[in-house]
Amino acid sequence: MPRDYKKEYREYHGKPEQIANRAQRNKARAIVEKKVGDLPSDKDVDHKKRIAKGGTNTPGNLRVVDESENSAWRRGKKGYGK
16 A cells, blocks of 8 residues: 555654744754855754753754664664654
8 A cells, every 4th residue: 555645744854843843843953054154964963952851942952963874773673752
């Protein structure tokens, strides 16, 4: 069965909370790119202290990491939510 992107957006990505989260991630990337220049697509901006744990988009809380490293914690390599 093909992926239903409209349903995903309607039920998850389109919710106000997720829109705000996405805007915050985009803002973090813009802050870092303003400081260091454009980032390659295989790099992510990581929050040292997660937003969910009270972290902010201040430059001191942001770092550039490989995309695979930043998403690895979701797969359990570093422990979810640690």
